[in-house]
Amino acid sequence: MTLQGWLLIAAFVAVLLALTKPMGLWLHALYEGHRTPLHSVLGPVERGFYRLSGIDPDEDQSWRRYAVHMLVFNAALLALTYLVLRAQGLLPLNPLGYGAVSEPLAFNTAVSFTTNTNWQSYGGESTMSNLSQMLGLTIHNFLSAATGIALAFAFFRGFARRSATGIGNFWADMTRVTLYLLLPICVVYALFLIASGVPQTLAGSVDVSTLEGIRQTLALGPVASQEAIKMLGTNGGGFFNANSAHPFENPNALTNLVQMLSIFVIGFGLTWTFGKAVGNTRQGWAILAAMLTIFLVGTAVTYSQEAAGNPILHSLGAAGGNMEGKDVRFGVVGSALFSVVTTAASCGAVNAMHDSFTALGGLIPLFNIQLGEVVIGGVGAGIYGFLLFAILAVFVAGLMVGRTPEYVGKKIEGREVKLAVLAIAVLPLMILGFTAIASVTEAGLAGPLNKGPHGFSEILYAFTSAVGNNGSAFAGLSANTPFYNGLLGVAMWVGRFFIIIPMLAVAGSLAAKKHTPATAGSFPTTGPLWTGLLIGIVLIVGGLTFLPGLALGPIADHFAMIRGQLF
């Protein structure tokens, strides 16, 4: 570890804290449906979209209607991508002449991008035409992100509204977030990326005759436009197989820093928006403090492990930190920080190969996803996931002091707690269940590249990533098989929508309640005591169930690494 490394981490956090309130204010304007300066340009587009599709943006939807409209829209998007991928060979903008994507892979990919997972069983530059990248994939990067933020807005309204029947309008939330937040930022962001060396062209590739006289073919394409939303929308699906490690996606250390910032910036802002929505911004800061604490501990562990390096390689005579699977321009700290950010958020972009991290360095990304990606988290999904933990936390606090728990002016009763537990239980059930199946079946065991405990880690990481809608991988796993494409596809779908539906039900139930003013007996949900309780609940309820699995994988791997045992 170096001073320069810690400076980078400190600067990263400082910039985000400075952006939290401005981003939160902008999101709050969209949450309330207020007019923004951008309305004069994009307002006609918004109104035109509503008119053509017969939407009344002022219709207040019940939680059921909100959920159904969101689901049907996502199903339509899923179908669009599936069709585009299957018809790839017949469609234009296919300079390298790629044929149709196979059925299991097209299913897996369509689910993956619809659920904001962006798990990639394929290598981008060797599978997808430019049209597929644009029309099949980029569009999801926007809309799955906008869906996530819309759902967070709906959940906020559950807390903010009093004796209400509705939780907002899905179409209005989703459209406003896309037009007034994601699209304008991405235009500027993509131009910055192009200026930095990220290609943006309709050409498919270029032939190079290298200095040594070898022929090298470099894949090109409309990379920058996809890269911008891939990071900002915490999607993570790379244009190229190597994702943000590819120099054409992430050409230098400055683009690397901006990419990491853009993964977190909306998530930071949403904590502030929540506080504002419930009438006390300190509520938002308390949540952010809990998230940031877990994040910084994880960063310290991964950074220190990667900087210390692999003792097995040291004994062979290679000095220094662990550089296997890392690019020199990012170095150890730029790679370690990126890995913690991308898994704390449900981004899943990678600029280093997590599979080649040291055992404990790679445990943190895995554990981050298992916690439910509530440490900042995916855009929207992070904050609503965290608020489900907050409901559990006030419930536990209520049990300890013997009062009916309240949170930001709402009584938390049996129905909310049951639904919150249902949503939270999806993760361990699905992750551990599917990992168990893959660990005892022939088709599952054919997957891992590495042997020994690290092979088990690859399987565990894959299902963790899919259910958690992250999309990063211990990428040695050969996942482009009918077995993994199918199982992971189901895991991604369940992991997204089986959390969303109970969450919306909680929102509906809360919105209908009266406001309960805080009294001297109310448990305070702003100070350090509350922040500490939140951290404890996230770690114990969210993390503890995974400990046995982690012991079989990364922890066993760590002891093998110390002993110098090879597999």
Next chain:
Amino acid sequence: MNNDILSSLRPALVMTLLFAILLGLAYPLALTGIGQLLFPSQANGSLVTANGKVIGSTVVGQAFTSERYFQTRPSAAGKGYDGLASSGSNLGPTSQALADRVSADIQRQETAAPGRPVPSDLVTTSASGLDPHITPEAALYQVERVARVRGIEPEALRRLVGEAVERPLLGFIGEPRVNVFELNRRLDTIGAKPNP
């Protein structure tokens, strides 16, 4: 419930179509136009041409395995620096295959500068398989070999490496690094002996 589904069909289908046009076509195509206009070099891959031929990109690495050049890192992209198959090795920390490969690479490098520990980036594969850089230490490690093969004074090569080192932005954003393609292009311009 049925009413909810029925009322969602038209918005879902029409919005899918409208957003597909806006986000899937208009947005990337408009950026392609603007990018090509404002940053034509970067938008097409930051390519370098010599004598009418494209000889490389300043952004993406290319393979250097010859003794005459400063060598790049080992690569897991295809058969090495395959621009259509970017990839890392994905070998884990306790992998026998990783230990074997690193051992072999250390032995190969050590013949160039016996008795000095090898900088780790020179014997590990990058995440992309297309890493354009090595560390300054890895470049300096190769100076004597290149000097011997080319018949150039080592001191002149050390100066060349020193000039090619790129420093971190503001002192902490990024790592000190050497772009191998750029370094070797400069190498070819100074007193090069014909290839034996």
